[in-house]
Amino acid sequence: MGLENVTRRFSPREGITLGFVLACLAASPLALTQLGNLSTLQIAAMASLVILFGLPHGALDVELARKMNLVVSIKTALIFLIVYILLAALGIALWLAVPTIGLSIFLLISAYHFSDDWSGILPRWLCLVIGSIVICMPAVFHGETVSEIFQWLLISEAQAAIIVSILYYCGLAGSVLLVTGLIFNRSSPMLLLEIALLWAVAALLSPLLFFIVYFCFLHSMRHLIDCSQKLEYSLRQCYIKSLPILALTLVIALCGYYFFNSGKVNQDILRWVFIGLFALTIPHICLITLWYRSSIYRRQGRLR
Numbered sequence: 001m002g003l004e005n006v007t008r009r010f011s012p013r014e015g016i017t018l019g020f021v022l023a024c025l026a027a028s029p030l031a032l033t034q035l036g037n038l039s040t041l042q043i044a045a046m047a048s049l050v051i052l053f054g055l056p057h058g059a060l061d062v063e064l065a066r067k068m069n070l071v072v073s074i075k076t077a078l079i080f081l082i083v084y085i086l087l088a089a090l091g092i093a094l095w096l097a098v099p100t101i102g103l104s105i106f107l108l109i110s111a112y113h114f115s116d117d118w119s120g121i122l123p124r125w126l127c128l129v130i131g132s133i134v135i136c137m138p139a140v141f142h143g144e145t146v147s148e149i150f151q152w153l154l155i156s157e158a159q160a161a162i163i164v165s166i167l168y169y170c171g172l173a174g175s176v177l178l179v180t181g182l183i184f185n186r187s188s189p190m191l192l193l194e195i196a197l198l199w200a201v202a203a204l205l206s207p208l209l210f211f212i213v214y215f216c217f218l219h220s221m222r223h224l225i226d227c228s229q230k231l232e233y234s235l236r237q238c239y240i241k242s243l244p245i246l247a248l249t250l251v252i253a254l255c256g257y258y259f260f261n262s263g264k265v266n267q268d269i270l271r272w273v274f275i276g277l278f279a280l281t282i283p284h285i286c287l288i289t290l291w292y293r294s295s296i297y298r299r300q301g302r303l304r
């Protein structure tokens with residue numbers, strides 16, 4: 001794959017940063033596209049990017065469970081899958097029952113989860129600040145659009161406005177903390193480029209496009225290469241190993257879309273992408289947290 005060729009000349013972390021730069025450049029022609037002007041084809045294309053480049057890293061969770069000896073037989077594999085699916089189903093039920101709480105939890109755990117993209121490179125508190133900025137900065141630059149997206153996700157207009165205001169002030173405070181932290185921590189030019197680019201694309205790209213570019217081409221790729229190293233698989237093997245779980249995820253997603261669609265295609269696609277990601281994030285982050293704390297992971301070191 002092209003990314004493997006890139007990482008032969010640079011460290012894995014630097015290779016992913018360069019890939020992120022290229023993805024941002026490729027997305028730049030759509031910088032001025034507003035949410036309401038996105039066609040069904042564009043929304044479907046973004047959802048496809050999440051499926052092709054975002055979901056595979058989570059679909060390796062069974063392989064990670066095997067690495068940690070949580071899955072050692074067909075019986076334990078079935079138990080693992082049942083628990084995983086039940087946790088995801090509880091996430092969907094929570095969002096449908098109390099959307100504001102579901103969204104709030106999603107934003108919090110996403111900020112925590114995304115902070116792992118810089119773990120081992122920066123102090124833990126600074127990683128948490130960057131993870132929070134990824135979540136908050138779109139609201140700083142595109143508050144109205146973020147509010148509109150939240151309303152598509154079943155949040156009332158008044159509640160969406162409150163959440164956007166909280167994200168706005170947290171984004172500003174986080175930016176001050178991040179700049180202060182970077183001044184007192186020596187960082188490589190590539191890391192500084194990556195962080196500066198996060199700010200830039202959050203300002204220039206629509207919130208939806210910013211999320212797609214970051215999630216697919218920085219977060220997911222970084223985790224995928226980390227899994228590749230720890231599981232001792234090539235990237236091609238990682239994708240192949242992820243296919244069964246990815247297929248199962250898509251079947252469940254299509255069933256949910258069929259039973260809960262509202263007839264508004266754009267909103268329904270966007271809604272189920274984010275609600276589905278929230279549902280999958282709950283068991284995924286539980287497993288990843290265990291993996292990062294496992295003696296196997298610590299012994300092999302983090303992605304650099």
